[in-house]
Amino acid sequence: MAQTVFAPWEDPDRKPLIEFRNVTKRFGEFTAIDNLSLNIYEREFFALLGPSGCGKTTMMRMLAGFESVTEGHIWLGGQDIINVPPNKRPVNMMFQSYALFPHLSIWDNIAFGLRRESKDKAMIEERVEEMLRLTRLTKFAKRKPHQISGGQRQRVALARSLAKAPKLLLLDEPLGALDKKLREETQFELMDIQEKTGTTFVIVTHDQEEAMTVASRIAVMDEGRLVQVDTPDVIYEAPNSVYVADFIGDVNLIPGTARPRPAEPVTPVADPAPAPQPASVEDAAPAAEETAPEAPVQAQAPTDARQPAPNARGEWLYKKVFARFMGQRDLNTPQLPPPSPEELAAARKAEAKAAAAKPAPAAAPEPAIKPGGILIDWAEGQPPIIAANGDPALDGKPVTLSIRPEKVTIDLEKPDRPNVLPGKVIDIAYLGNISTYHVELATGQMVKAQMVNARRISNRHITWEDEVWIGFTETAGVILEE
Amino acid sequence: MRRFSWFNVTSLTLGFAFLYLPMILLVVYSFNESRLVTVWAGFSTKWYGELFRNKEFLDAAWVTLKVAIFSSTIATVLGTMAAYVLVRAGRFAGRTLFSGMIYAPLVMPEVITGLSLLLLFIGIGLDRGVLTIVLAHTTFSMCYVSVVVSSRLTSFDRSLEEAALDLGCSPFEAFRLVTLPIIAPAVISGWLLAFTLSLDDLVIASFTTGPSATTLPIKIFSAVRLGVSPEINALSTLLIGIVTAGVITASIVTKRAAVAQARDEQAAERSE
Numbered sequence: 001m002a003q004t005v006f007a008p009w010e011d012p013d014r015k016p017l018i019e020f021r022n023v024t025k026r027f028g029e030f031t032a033i034d035n036l037s038l039n040i041y042e043r044e045f046f047a048l049l050g051p052s053g054c055g056k057t058t059m060m061r062m063l064a065g066f067e068s069v070t071e072g073h074i075w076l077g078g079q080d081i082i083n084v085p086p087n088k089r090p091v092n093m094m095f096q097s098y099a100l101f102p103h104l105s106i107w108d109n110i111a112f113g114l115r116r117e118s119k120d121k122a123m124i125e126e127r128v129e130e131m132l133r134l135t136r137l138t139k140f141a142k143r144k145p146h147q148i149s150g151g152q153r154q155r156v157a158l159a160r161s162l163a164k165a166p167k168l169l170l171l172d173e174p175l176g177a178l179d180k181k182l183r184e185e186t187q188f189e190l191m192d193i194q195e196k197t198g199t200t201f202v203i204v205t206h207d208q209e210e211a212m213t214v215a216s217r218i219a220v221m222d223e224g225r226l227v228q229v230d231t232p233d234v235i236y237e238a239p240n241s242v243y244v245a246d247f248i249g250d251v252n253l254i255p256g257t258a259r260p261r262p263a264e265p266v267t268p269v270a271d272p273a274p275a276p277q278p279a280s281v282e283d284a285a286p287a288a289e290e291t292a293p294e295a296p297v298q299a300q301a302p303t304d305a306r307q308p309a310p311n312a313r314g315e316w317l318y319k320k321v322f323a324r325f326m327g328q329r330d331l332n333t334p335q336l337p338p339p340s341p342e343e344l345a346a347a348r349k350a351e352a353k354a355a356a357a358k359p360a361p362a363a364a365p366e367p368a369i370k371p372g373g374i375l376i377d378w379a380e381g382q383p384p385i386i387a388a389n390g391d392p393a394l395d396g397k398p399v400t401l402s403i404r405p406e407k408v409t410i411d412l413e414k415p416d417r418p419n420v421l422p423g424k425v426i427d428i429a430y431l432g433n434i435s436t437y438h439v440e441l442a443t444g445q446m447v448k449a450q451m452v453n454a455r456r457i458s459n460r461h462i463t464w465e466d467e468v469w470i471g472f473t474e475t476a477g478v479i480l481e482e
Numbered sequence: 483m484r485r486f487s488w489f490n491v492t493s494l495t496l497g498f499a500f501l502y503l504p505m506i507l508l509v510v511y512s513f514n515e516s517r518l519v520t521v522w523a524g525f526s527t528k529w530y531g532e533l534f535r536n537k538e539f540l541d542a543a544w545v546t547l548k549v550a551i552f553s554s555t556i557a558t559v560l561g562t563m564a565a566y567v568l569v570r571a572g573r574f575a576g577r578t579l580f581s582g583m584i585y586a587p588l589v590m591p592e593v594i595t596g597l598s599l600l601l602l603f604i605g606i607g608l609d610r611g612v613l614t615i616v617l618a619h620t621t622f623s624m625c626y627v628s629v630v631v632s633s634r635l636t637s638f639d640r641s642l643e644e645a646a647l648d649l650g651c652s653p654f655e656a657f658r659l660v661t662l663p664i665i666a667p668a669v670i671s672g673w674l675l676a677f678t679l680s681l682d683d684l685v686i687a688s689f690t691t692g693p694s695a696t697t698l699p700i701k702i703f704s705a706v707r708l709g710v711s712p713e714i715n716a717l718s719t720l721l722i723g724i725v726t727a728g729v730i731t732a733s734i735v736t737k738r739a740a741v742a743q744a745r746d747e748q749a750a751e752r753s754e
Contacts, residue, residue, distance in 0.1 A: 095645055113649030146747050
């Protein structure tokens with residue numbers, strides 16, 4: 001594979017091939033794309049990922065020229081293309097339904113675009129043969145589209161859209177109609193062809209596995225906005241929101257309230273594991289917009305959980321009646337604006353210094369878990385979860401710990417891990433290579449834990465109704481606001 | 483349950499008798515020796531010979547054919563255009579009104595259509611003849627064509643046209659190279675429908691015709707008023723024969739194409 005990492009998006013001097021500048025698209029009252037800006041670079045395999053109705057197909061159709069742009073501009077290779085009709089754009093599209101012309105042979109389908117350019121016959125022939133070879137369709141050239149199988153049709157559609165050597169190829173759910181095995185093969189074929197031809201590919205899909213497999217970068221979309229644009233590994237390991245974490249792959253989401261970790265180890269675990277690697281995923285919750293305190297009761301309960309807080313009725317009574325003559329009560333614990341990265345770093349350093357400066361208490365002998373981070377109070381009467389990669393500035397805010405099942409271990413004996421929680425196995429999904437255990441914690445919270453089935457099935461020792469311990473490290477999860 | 487219970491057989495017989503008895507009578511009496519239509523006097527084909535020597539009938543047949551070909555062709559072009567616009571233009575103010583107005587002549591009494599056309603032709607001083615019948619037939623058969631074509635267009639995969647645009651076609655090229663070849667069967671059946679409607683139209687033709695142009699239905703109708711002759715029976719039998727042959731051929735061709743398509747598709751799936 002490539003020796004140098006392909007990451008043009010990190011190079012500020014690189015000019016993007018495609019630039020969405022504050023693009024808005026409305027269909028009547030409905031806003032499909034909401035003031036969206038995005039850069040896509042040459043030779044990228046870019047995936048637009050999201051549930052149906054998130055606007056990903058509209059984005060693609062605006063690139064192809066089938067939808068007009070309500071506001072904003074789209075630049076392609078230094079040209080504003082919003083007023084260029086589809087037949088004049090250096091863009092080709094592979095349609096979800098393939099849209100092969102049923103009255104033309106495979107050969108004529110592939111030659112269709114070339115003939116419109118009024119190139120000479122020999123050149124067209126050469127190019128079509130080349131495309132047939134690339135997609136391994138040479139022996140089907142004479143057939144009509146209904147005389148070949150679904151997988152072959154998919155390749156014809158690809159060959160036809162690549163024949164004109166477009167600057168940009170759009171793929172609209174190209175593999176949706178294929179069965180799983182064929183789809184996986186075709187994904188690698190697509191990547192191979194993309195590399196061979198050096199074309200920029202933009203793919204629309206709702207299949208996150210497909211996006212992860214083929215794409216150099218993924219844009220996760222929701223309701224006409226970009227939620228996160230990043231490489232597949234960052235999207236998976238460091239989602240920036242509950243939405244992304246939940247949409248991509250399997251995930252355990254544990255909501256709770258953050259409080260900064262005291263410097264002295266208060267870990268409820270008897271003997272914590274040796275300090276693991278510091279997390280590479282530091283800024284899990286970047287300077288996003290202020291989260292509205294949806295759960296005010298939780299939000300204002302600061303460090304001490306025992307401090308009385310009004311219940312819902314009291315809150316209502318206060319707001320409706322007492323507030324009028326008693327004046328505004330200071331509901332919010334004073335909060336700083338979301339810290340900048342520099343501030344964050346400084347805060348961490350200070351914290352670390354404070355931790356170091358404090359005389360180590362009795363529990364000091366064993367190397368404590370990396371200081372800093374937060375504790376998450378996630379349930380009454382349960383030990384808080386340690387999240388060393390959390391941001392102490394989240395103090396008092398409702399947060400969600402997102403942790404992938406494969407980072408959660410499951411044991412019959414209480415393991416030696418920073419976070420251990422007892423539970424009971426409710427369900428086991430045996431998938432052959434891995435097993436997913438659904439464990440119910442004492443609070444009723446379900447947690448999924450995944451184990452690789454390295455041993456044969458006869459050796460598996462955990463079964464239904466077993467009392468088990470689930471465990472995970474203090475940096476395995478990602479702290480998400482929202 | 484028995485498939486051929488007496489009840490089923492009776493209803494089948496009654497139904498078909500109702501539909502075809504008159505035609506069978508007509509066909510049988512066309513081979514009658516006698517000049518009297520209702521008296522059987524032995525088998526003969528002499529009325530067919532008479533028919534082909536009758537210049538008036540032949541002229542009328544020729545006029546009818548000309549009118550049918552011209553009017554159905556014009557109606558097909560106009561009707562296809564109308565259908566394309568109505569299906570493709572999407573939602574615009576008054577779309578329902580427009581499509582309603584396209585279909586309205588389907589239910590309009592022919593007498594009214596004929597009368598209004600007659601008034602128009604008199605009003606603009608157009609001499610009545612072949613041209614006026616062609617115009618009149620175009621008017622009413624156009625909406626049949628647009629109904630047939632638009633029902634095909636609604637099930638037409640729009641992405642085929644988009645693919646053509648995407649590959650560099652202008653909108654007109656996309657229509658000519660992709661849409662038209664694919665909807666051709668619907669356009670052809672629209673043409674055939676218009677053709678047969680024009681062939682057998684009596685009411686509108688008699689409103690809009692002049693002394694110079696007599697179509698076959700008008701000719702038959704006026705001849706019958708003077709008394710039914712076996713010649714007319716012979717003519718009608720020929721028409722029935724032509725129509726039957728056409729319908730059977732069309733259905734065989736369609737069936738064969740469908741079977742071939744299904745076979746190809748199965749073969750394609752197996753070859754994967």
